[in-house]
Amino acid sequence: MDRNGPASSRRTTIYDLASVVGTSPSAVSSVLNGTWKKRRISESLANRVLQAAEDNGYALNIQASVLRRDKSDIVGMIIPKYDNRFFGAIAERFEEAMRAEGRFPVITCTQRDAALEVEAARGLLSYQVDCLVACGATDPDRIAELCRAAGVPTINLDLPGSLAPSIISDSYSAARELTGLILDACARDLGLAGPLTFIGGRLDDHNTKERRRGFLDAHAARGITVPETAILTPGYAPARARAALEALPVRPRGIFVNSTITLEGVVHWIQSLDPAVAAAIRYGTFDYDPFGALLPQSVGMVEQDVAGLVAELLRQMAKGAEAPRRVINVPCILRTPTARP
Amino acid sequence: MDRNGPASSRRTTIYDLASVVGTSPSAVSSVLNGTWKKRRISESLANRVLQAAEDNGYALNIQASVLRRDKSDIVGMIIPKYDNRFFGAIAERFEEAMRAEGRFPVITCTQRDAALEVEAARGLLSYQVDCLVACGATDPDRIAELCRAAGVPTINLDLPGSLAPSIISDSYSAARELTGLILDACARDLGLAGPLTFIGGRLDDHNTKERRRGFLDAHAARGITVPETAILTPGYAPARARAALEALPVRPRGIFVNSTITLEGVVHWIQSLDPAVAAAIRYGTFDYDPFGALLPQSVGMVEQDVAGLVAELLRQMAKGAEAPRRVINVPCILRTPTARP
DNA sequence: AATGAATGCTCAATCGATGGAGCATCATTG
DNA sequence: CAATGATGCTCCATCGATTGAGCATTCATT
Numbered sequence: 001m002d003r004n005g006p007a008s009s010r011r012t013t014i015y016d017l018a019s020v021v022g023t024s025p026s027a028v029s030s031v032l033n034g035t036w037k038k039r040r041i042s043e044s045l046a047n048r049v050l051q052a053a054e055d056n057g058y059a060l061n062i063q064a065s066v067l068r069r070d071k072s073d074i075v076g077m078i079i080p081k082y083d084n085r086f087f088g089a090i091a092e093r094f095e096e097a098m099r100a101e102g103r104f105p106v107i108t109c110t111q112r113d114a115a116l117e118v119e120a121a122r123g124l125l126s127y128q129v130d131c132l133v134a135c136g137a138t139d140p141d142r143i144a145e146l147c148r149a150a151g152v153p154t155i156n157l158d159l160p161g162s163l164a165p166s167i168i169s170d171s172y173s174a175a176r177e178l179t180g181l182i183l184d185a186c187a188r189d190l191g192l193a194g195p196l197t198f199i200g201g202r203l204d205d206h207n208t209k210e211r212r213r214g215f216l217d218a219h220a221a222r223g224i225t226v227p228e229t230a231i232l233t234p235g236y237a238p239a240r241a242r243a244a245l246e247a248l249p250v251r252p253r254g255i256f257v258n259s260t261i262t263l264e265g266v267v268h269w270i271q272s273l274d275p276a277v278a279a280a281i282r283y284g285t286f287d288y289d290p291f292g293a294l295l296p297q298s299v300g301m302v303e304q305d306v307a308g309l310v311a312e313l314l315r316q317m318a319k320g321a322e323a324p325r326r327v328i329n330v331p332c333i334l335r336t337p338t339a340r341p
Numbered sequence: 342m343d344r345n346g347p348a349s350s351r352r353t354t355i356y357d358l359a360s361v362v363g364t365s366p367s368a369v370s371s372v373l374n375g376t377w378k379k380r381r382i383s384e385s386l387a388n389r390v391l392q393a394a395e396d397n398g399y400a401l402n403i404q405a406s407v408l409r410r411d412k413s414d415i416v417g418m419i420i421p422k423y424d425n426r427f428f429g430a431i432a433e434r435f436e437e438a439m440r441a442e443g444r445f446p447v448i449t450c451t452q453r454d455a456a457l458e459v460e461a462a463r464g465l466l467s468y469q470v471d472c473l474v475a476c477g478a479t480d481p482d483r484i485a486e487l488c489r490a491a492g493v494p495t496i497n498l499d500l501p502g503s504l505a506p507s508i509i510s511d512s513y514s515a516a517r518e519l520t521g522l523i524l525d526a527c528a529r530d531l532g533l534a535g536p537l538t539f540i541g542g543r544l545d546d547h548n549t550k551e552r553r554r555g556f557l558d559a560h561a562a563r564g565i566t567v568p569e570t571a572i573l574t575p576g577y578a579p580a581r582a583r584a585a586l587e588a589l590p591v592r593p594r595g596i597f598v599n600s601t602i603t604l605e606g607v608v609h610w611i612q613s614l615d616p617a618v619a620a621a622i623r624y625g626t627f628d629y630d631p632f633g634a635l636l637p638q639s640v641g642m643v644e645q646d647v648a649g650l651v652a653e654l655l656r657q658m659a660k661g662a663e664a665p666r667r668v669i670n671v672p673c674i675l676r677t678p679t680a681r682p
Numbered sequence: 683a684a685t686g687a688a689t690g691c692t693c694a695a696t697c698g699a700t701g702g703a704g705c706a707t708c709a710t711t712g
Numbered sequence: 713c714a715a716t717g718a719t720g721c722t723c724c725a726t727c728g729a730t731t732g733a734g735c736a737t738t739c740a741t742t
Contacts, residue, residue: 011469011491013698024722029699039701040720057490062467063404063413064698067727072404082432088423095450104464106447109436123445126403128352149398150352260632267635291601291632294608354728365692370729380731381690405728408697 012058020052021045028053032060062104066128074104075317076124077133077157078143080112084260085289086304090135090157093310101314103130114138118146125150131317133157140164153321157313159206165323167312167330169304171207174332175214175286176221178302179256181334182284183222185299186254190280195219195226197248199241199266200258201233208233208258211286215256233258238265245269255283263292270297288335303333353399361393362386373401403445407469415445416658417465418474418498419484421453425601426630427645431476431498434651442655444471455479459487466491472658474498481505494662498654500547506664508653508671510645512548515673516555516627517562519643520597522675523625524563526640527595531621536560536567538589540582540607541599542574549574549599552627556597574599579606586610596624604633611638629676644674 014028021028023045030039031049052058066072075098079087091107098105106127108120117134121143124132132154134143140154140161147154148163160166179196186192198215201208212231219226232248234240236258242265245252251273257263263285270278281297288303308330316323355369362369364386371380372390393399407413416439420428432448439446447468449461458475462484465473473495475484481495481502488495489504501507520537527533539556542549553572560567573589575581577599583606586593592614598604604626611619622638629644649671657664 014700015698025698026700026722026724027720030701033700035701040718042720045720057487059463059466059491061408061469061698063408063469064727065700067402067404067408067698067729068700069727082423082429083426085424088429091423092450092452096452105449108446109433111433111437122400125400128402128404146398150400264631264635267632271635289632290605291608291630291636294605294612295632295635296637355730356728366729367692367694367731368690371731374730376731381688383690386690402728405697406730408699408728409730410697 011061012053012056013061014058017049017052017056017058020056021048023049032058033065072104072128072130073102074106074127074129075131075133076121076127076129077105077107077135078110078117078120078124078137079107080110080136082109084287086287086306087136089306090310093306094133094313097310097314110137112136112138114142118142121146125152131155131320133313134161134164137161140166153317153323155313155316155323157309160327163325165316165325166327167309167316168206168327169309170329170331171210171286172214172217174302174334175211175256176218177214177334178284178286178300179215179218180221181300181336182254182256182282183218183224185282185284189282190253192253193224194254195224195230196254196256197245197252198231198233198256198258199244200236200262202235203233211256211258236261238262238268241265242269251277253281255281257283257285260285260287260289260292263289267295293335293337298337300334300336303335305330305333352402353394353397354402355399358390358393358397358399361397362389364390373399374406413445413469413471414443415447415468415470416472416474417462417468417470418446418448418476419451419458419461419465419478420448421451421477423450425628427628427647428477430647431651434647435474435654438651438655451478453477453479455483459483462487466493472496472661474654475502475505478502481507494658494664496654496657496664498650501668504666506657506666507668508650508657509547509668510650511670511672512551512627513555513558515643515675516552516597517559518555518675519625519627519641520556520559521562522641522677523595523597523623524559524565526623526625530623531594533594534565535595536565536571537595537597538586538593539572539574539597539599540585541577541603543576544574552597552599577602579603579609582606583610592618594622596622598624598626601626601628601630601633604630608636634676634678639678641675641677644676646671646674 014025017028018025027041028049030036030041031046036046077094079091082088095105110116110120117137132147132152134140134154135157136159137143140156141163144154144161144163154164156164156166158168160168182196216226232244234244241262257266270281282299283297284300286302288301293301312328312330355366358369359366368382369390371377371382372387377387418435420432423429436446451457451461458478473488473493475481475495476498477500478484481497482504485495485502485504495505497505497507499509501509523537557567573585575585582603598607611622623640624638625641626633627643629642634642653669653671
């Protein structure tokens, strides 16, 4: 159409389309954003504009559009890592749900680094997000403050904060159930009644605290006393977990593993043992991984209900800034091995 | 500072800062974007502006900034899924690398759906991305065309296309090595010389073709003939893989598994067998999963070199639109079980 | 004292899309 | 035939940051 030779160097704008069709930029804009009926544009003009847009490979300039409008329809999420199924699934579901609502999700991964979290949140605010979801944030309240300064509502996911509504998994109940399951398996398979060993995490971390509580209550309900030495929380790293297990005076046979990442260390440890000894170990893990579930001594894994968490997230987002700052618990799903001969 | 009572309803702009400091918006802008020395702004004014920005919780409006500039510094990536370690790691590394260069990564997940891929690419173009990376795209050339229309350079990652430079893993060599490894293990552990069974993927898929080629050549190098019936490519889904294995007249004992997702089906099948029979099976998998690697009969996994792929990606991006449309192969890493008593 | 240069700013146009206000044109009504 | 209303547009200010051009000062030099 115009004299731009090699694949038109500039991107097509509504002004280009307007001159192609022989109309005004406003008309083009309203046709393209769907407000043309409201603005009494004729159907014939609308069709000509749409055709021209198609022919010229027009793509909206979101920057210009958002700059002008008051809502951006962009929703931001910060997430720690993509290295486990849980966060990956959260990211996927969230994107899907937002897109289904015609909004634009932007997700940023913060490497479990508090400074990066803040930087990422700032970055997302620059995008004029309408809402920011802080998933698994180290310091959710710091982020909530940043957002408040910008007048943007926040929601916490996976880890609770005090300045915004929080949607988290019901770690306590699931840990209690999982503990029961492991105790049963130990009694059945190994004739073992004793207390289990809890491995992984940090006690200053909300999830670990809740899981420990469930772990203890499940024991208490069966009249089993758990010595403090049976609770090992040297962080999540595989190597530290393995070292902690190796340092125990008595080799544990029933184990509550506090994350899939810790499980890697536990399995390495088990595989370093004599096969016969290894066979007389049972463990269950909080968090789910399909291969982790297939390992020989695994008696169950707790899968967080990603669909449920995201559904609840949508519900809170719909409430906007008026959402109460409370904690919403979503039940987990206990997965046990099925096809085992 | 101003009369906005409850957490200043409007976001702070350079105009607000200008009136707070008592200077012009241009001065504020140049201080905040670092061009102030070039524009001969005094250090004292710069400091006052920075202080005011801090005090008022100023956040840049990217939309306005990008609208004005010719480069956006936004780089887009489309990626199929976050449900395996490979894509998760790619996303993480890419984000990290871009941020280190002061650019803004935006990643979108397309659920292995060709229509979503195109929609996502269009969405990213709306963000005025300077460059779009099509990772594992079903139809990279369709995306390259969209980008060409918008004058945006594209790079393919993981799967090659013909209209843009492509950076992919060297599937052939790795498959050949892995096949050799499985053959060795079968000979050593099971006294088995025979051809292996190849399971998973589709023959119209580039990676499967290359891996099949490596698989066949490794056999040929040892003088082993592979019957066509030993190559099963019913897709990647676990259930289909399991069904295909169960349908075989003779139970395979040495297996080349074409993806971690297929591996799930293979392991389910193995676990449905009598333990003694299961113990006499060896397999290796193309693609890596830390738990997959810990499963008993696994003799090795091929890990794609994510760091290497991303490093190569950066190199190509630096070349901009002049990057030649060729395919760059990055070697994989063969991972074998280490601590096994 | 006059000239030139350096210093430290401000002005105003601009990017592309949006939407309230307004302007023709044509049909209908009393 | 004037008044009213509907129809189908266009005009233009606006969002916030950027940047080339330009305007006062101050300082150094001859």
